Amino acid sequence: MRSSKQRLEEFLFPADSDTWLGILRIGVGLQVIIYCLSLRTDWTDLFSLERAGLIKRDLSEAMLSAQSHYIPRLGWLVDFAAHFGVSEQAALTAAWWSLLCAAFLLLIGLFSREAAIATLFLHLCAVKSTSGLTYGVDNFTSIGLFYIMVAPLPDRWAADCWLRSAPRRNPHLQGFHRRILQLHLCLIYFFGGITKCAGAGWWDGTSIWRALIRPPFNLLPPETLIAWKNLFPVLSISVCLLETGYPLFIWPRKTRTFCLLAVITMHLAIGVAMGLYLFSLVMITLNLAAFRPEFSFNGMRMNATRQIAGPPGPISSSGSRHADPL
Amino acid sequence: MACLGAQLFLIMTVSLRDTFSIFATTPTIFPAEANEFWQRREQTTAALLGEGLDHSNWFRNGIAVYLHSAGIEAGYGFFAPNVPANYKLVFELHYPDGRNEYDIPRVSSAAAGVRLAGLLDQLADVNYAPLRATMMKIVAYSVWQEHPDASMLRAYFGRARLPTPGEFERGNKGSYELLFAYDFTFRGTNLNAP
Numbered sequence: 001m002r003s004s005k006q007r008l009e010e011f012l013f014p015a016d017s018d019t020w021l022g023i024l025r026i027g028v029g030l031q032v033i034i035y036c037l038s039l040r041t042d043w044t045d046l047f048s049l050e051r052a053g054l055i056k057r058d059l060s061e062a063m064l065s066a067q068s069h070y071i072p073r074l075g076w077l078v079d080f081a082a083h084f085g086v087s088e089q090a091a092l093t094a095a096w097w098s099l100l101c102a103a104f105l106l107l108i109g110l111f112s113r114e115a116a117i118a119t120l121f122l123h124l125c126a127v128k129s130t131s132g133l134t135y136g137v138d139n140f141t142s143i144g145l146f147y148i149m150v151a152p153l154p155d156r157w158a159a160d161c162w163l164r165s166a167p168r169r170n171p172h173l174q175g176f177h178r179r180i181l182q183l184h185l186c187l188i189y190f191f192g193g194i195t196k197c198a199g200a201g202w203w204d205g206t207s208i209w210r211a212l213i214r215p216p217f218n219l220l221p222p223e224t225l226i227a228w229k230n231l232f233p234v235l236s237i238s239v240c241l242l243e244t245g246y247p248l249f250i251w252p253r254k255t256r257t258f259c260l261l262a263v264i265t266m267h268l269a270i271g272v273a274m275g276l277y278l279f280s281l282v283m284i285t286l287n288l289a290a291f292r293p294e295f296s297f298n299g300m301r302m303n304a305t306r307q308i309a310g311p312p313g314p315i316s317s318s319g320s321r322h323a324d325p326l
Numbered sequence: 327m328a329c330l331g332a333q334l335f336l337i338m339t340v341s342l343r344d345t346f347s348i349f350a351t352t353p354t355i356f357p358a359e360a361n362e363f364w365q366r367r368e369q370t371t372a373a374l375l376g377e378g379l380d381h382s383n384w385f386r387n388g389i390a391v392y393l394h395s396a397g398i399e400a401g402y403g404f405f406a407p408n409v410p411a412n413y414k415l416v417f418e419l420h421y422p423d424g425r426n427e428y429d430i431p432r433v434s435s436a437a438a439g440v441r442l443a444g445l446l447d448q449l450a451d452v453n454y455a456p457l458r459a460t461m462m463k464i465v466a467y468s469v470w471q472e473h474p475d476a477s478m479l480r481a482y483f484g485r486a487r488l489p490t491p492g493e494f495e496r497g498n499k500g501s502y503e504l505l506f507a508y509d510f511t512f513r514g515t516n517l518n519a520p
Contacts, residue, residue, distance in 0.1 A: 059460065134441070139397045146395065
């Protein structure tokens with residue numbers, strides 16, 4: 001009979017391929033590229049102190065300093081550039097290009113680790129310097145970038161693998177990092193769902209209606225939406241149950257595919273009906289990376305038991321415990 | 327394993343802090359008498375994150391930097407427990423010749439438009455009046471730079487009450503409620519001056 005410690009180790013260190021990491025890297029890389037391109041025309045106005053921006057960078061950064069002076073911000077880069085006589089405008093343009101290039105390198109998987117660190121840092125600087133103008137998508141992008149940065153890179157689809165012949169990491173380490181992402185997603189949906197359940201509007205359908213007619217998310221005319229009013233209570237209760245029940249239904253084999261498809265459908269609907277394309281993209285990426293269809297909790301556990309024939313050993317400083325059988 | 331434990335602990339603590347905060351400050355299905363209970367729980371979880379410590383404390387700073395870097399500094403109560411009201415910001419521009427014009431904050435892309443809506447939500451949520459006035463002044467300044475001849479800007483910030491499906495069917499398209507107004511003059515002012 002296996003001890004609970006052994007079972008915990010098998011749960012946390014299942015043998016897994018690096019497909020999840022490839023999906024996450026490509027999806028988040030694409031996400032940051034679209035983020036850069038979508039803000040191309042507003043970039044300088046958003047960050048420059050010299051231009052007519054909606055909310056000044058220095059105010060955002062002052063509010064950020066109330067939390068800590070050490071949280072990355074664009075002001076650092078602008079001040080650093082100023083030491084070399086570089087103007088604010090030039091520094092901001094360079095930051096935009098650097099972020100775009102780093103995200104592109106991440107997308108193709110060239111210098112993956114360095115690209116992930118640079119993308120996370122520059123993206124963080126940008127979103128923290130416009131804290132008044134950020135929303136959930138920025139947090140989820142940071143989450144994705146953070147997990148890529150600490151993950152056992154490169155994956156099999158990365159250019160590093162075939163251009164630089166970088167060694168691939170062991171499957172138990174891949175499984176461990178993927179497991180963290182899976183647990184994190186469960187917490188995200190559970191807390192999102194439980195908070196919605198506390199609102200009366202999510203039980204009678206009013207919240208779905210309000211979300212769809214509220215500018216700037218009102219892409220569909222209310223005259224069209226009202227024809228479907230009887231569906232609103234069903235849809236909004238389904239959203240509550242789906243999100244709250246995600247940690248329960250995403251693990252068992254019988255409900256996993258349905259749960260994953262339902263969540264992806266929900267995010268696609270949010271993207272199409274409310275115009276939140278970036279939010280949808282990052283959520284679908286995180287879900288596919290964590291729980292892509294071939295994932296099998298029971299199967300993984302059985303595979304892990306068969307392959308390692310015992311509890312996992314300590315991880316070496318290079319991050320490898322066993323020879324990579326892939 | 328220790329790293330995993332720490333990461334999950336921080337995610338849960340931040341999520342609980344924000345969930346308790348939402349329950350304490352917004353109308354929910356829970357009785358209003360429970361607000362104090364939620365507030366105490368929020369303070370406890372915030373203390374676990376070192377938020378009660380001095381600003382120069384290394385633990386508080388370390389936790390804050392880690393939370394922001396990992397993208398886990400905020401909870402996940404999007405559009406919850408209720409979808410927020412629709413906020414509007416309109417500027418009335420007064421010219422020396424007695425003429426008045428109206429303008430709204432502008433951005434040039436749909437992506438920035440979504441972010442602007444988030445900014446208006448945040449303006450409505452700011453309870454500290456001087457901070458709200460400062461934020462409003464900065465937004466007003468950006469509008470004034472497009473209309474430098476204006477002698478005064480009056481900013482109207484209001485809440486548009488969205489109709490329920492039933493009200494909409496009866497022809498009610500919602501109503502507008504003014505929350506606050508500010509007057510600004512910028513001539514000879516440079517907000518960027520130290």
